[in-house]
Amino acid sequence: MAKGYWIACYRSVSDPAALAEYAKLGGPALIAAGGKVLARGGTAKVFEAGIEQRTVVLEFESVEKAIAAYNSEGYKAARAVLGNAAERDLRIVEGVG
Numbered sequence: 660m661a662k663g664y665w666i667a668c669y670r671s672v673s674d675p676a677a678l679a680e681y682a683k684l685g686g687p688a689l690i691a692a693g694g695k696v697l698a699r700g701g702t703a704k705v706f707e708a709g710i711e712q713r714t715v716v717l718e719f720e721s722v723e724k725a726i727a728a729y730n731s732e733g734y735k736a737a738r739a740v741l742g743n744a745a746e747r748d749l750r751i752v753e754g755v756g
């Protein structure tokens with residue numbers, strides 16, 4: 660079964676304090692749901708049409724588990740704390756077999 664990868668790119672952050680509170684809940688909720696943090700932080704280097712922005716990459720056993728993590732009660736609570744404090748492009752993609 661192919662792994663699932665969660666990729667979140669932060670286009671903008673309007674409330675850094677809310678983002679910090681979200682991180683206190685969101686990270687542990689995603690790890691408890693089976694996520695493994697592969698990358699988190701600012702952009703090291705941008706090429707071609709890339710945009711320099713905070714990016715987070717997590718690995719899950721499958722796409723289904725990544726989606727279940729997003730819909731978990733713990734992560735719903737984290738999203739509620741985040742509210743509109745950040746605009747993100749969040750994707751879940753399937754890994755190569």
